[in-house]
Amino acid sequence: MSIRDLVETCLANIHNLDGEGSRAFTRIYHEAARQRADVLDRTQAREKGLPLAGMPISIKDLFDIAGEPTLAGSQVLRDAPPAADDAEIVQHLRNAGAIIIGKTNMTEFALSGLGLNPHYGTPASPWQRETRRIPGGSSSGAGISVAYNMAIAAIGTDTGGSIRIPAAICGLVGFKPTAATIPQRGMLPLSRSFDSIGPIARDVSTCATIYSVLSGQQQTSLTPLPLPSIRLGVVKNIVLDDLDAQVAKTYEAALSRLSATGIQLQDMALPVLDGHSLYSVHGGMIVAEAYAWHEKLFAERSHAYDPRVASRIAHGRRISADDYKAFQAERARLIRQWDIETGSVDAVIMPTIPIIAPTIREADADANYNRLDRLILRNPTIGNLMDACSITLPCHEALDAPVGLMLTARGGRDRELLRIAKMLEGVLPPRQDAMIQS
DSSP states (O other), X not given: OOHHHHHHHHHHHHTOTTSSHHHHEEEEOHHHHHHHHHHHHHTTGGGGTOTTTTOEEEEETTBOOTTSOOOTTOSXXXXXXXXXXXXXXXXXXXXXXXXEEEEEOOSGGGOOSSOOOTTTOOOOOSTTGGGOBOOXXXXXHHHHHHHTTSOSEEEEEESSSTTHHHHHHTTOXXXXXXXXXXXXXXXXXXXXXXXXXXXXXXXXXXXXHHHHHHHTOOOOOOOOOOGGGOEEEEEOSSTTTTOOHHHHHHHHHHXXXXXXXXXXXXXXXXXXXXXXXXHHHHHHHHHHHXXXXXXXXXXXXXXXXXXXXXXXXXXXXGOOHHHHHHHHHHHHHHHHHHHHHTTTSSEEEEESSSSOOOBHHHHHSTTTHHHHHHHHHXXXXXXXXXXXXXXXXXXXXXTSOOOEEEEEEOTTOHHHHHHHHHHHHTTSOOOOGGGSOO
């Protein structure tokens, strides 16, 4: 189809009255997308080698678009000054031929893995949509926009799993690169120490192409690897705690598929994951850095925040400078230990999240919210804390509950990880995307 036809299809899916578009997007660029499509069609951009020529892409509402405020899923920034320029990654996308179709909804200020938003609504994930299950967060609208064919790919952020969680819940591929490889100019931060930017798409190849564009690197080659040469560490401690039956069954079946191909699977118990410092360091640094950014705004308008988000930001007041320095030192120690303990394998493997997506009603209940949020964030957080690169792949059978299989490699090994993920994608169960309709 023409680029204009593709854009019109995405817009029609966004505006489907029976769909999730009104909850997935905070802003839609109807005319700008159409005009851009027409220009690209006239200039035959697809034939000129632009890597993303004519690809409709959504961006999380943490990235600046010139002339408008960046809302971050909040109400308190509605009257903020408009951005002077596009975010640097938006410039990269446009230069590569992408069409920005709209900005996507998210957990307010990116502070939860569940994806709930009381200001703009919470979109439902595609599996058993009538039961209205959580989309995953914080990049909730990002995953939903791809799952329901409102965009070909989405750009999200990931501070503790916020790309990989919605991707896993929506049956998609989500890639969290090594944080320093993608520029963050023009992005509203949650935690500068942990924030990463990356894509959500239906396949590894699209994620790899977008990663090359965002990072300004040469196109990542996904040339096949001999399967018996791939060494994966199957993590056995912490990450398998509290698996529900469906995730456990699907994950074990995926490991059996991988083993049958000759891929080397090595059971590993990683001492670096034991103990309480892992999550106290991550959580403590995040709230300290979040509070530093929000302090003035929070003092003036905390009443307008989602109360659950406000409660977490307020914890940052109690983190002293000495506490923060101690967290930094402990994180550096953990990264060194992680690199040593995972040095014998190409990547480690684990379930992305240990449960299938709960319903929005269940997750929103005060009795469940914190417990479910901690559980869903637990495994993906490891990659952020260890300054690693990480990717989730769908590993469920068609029409079953979506389950993500997560690969995490040492920081800086992004290209190697994408090559491995591409090989595994061909081994894991084929999916019927017809289950994901607008």
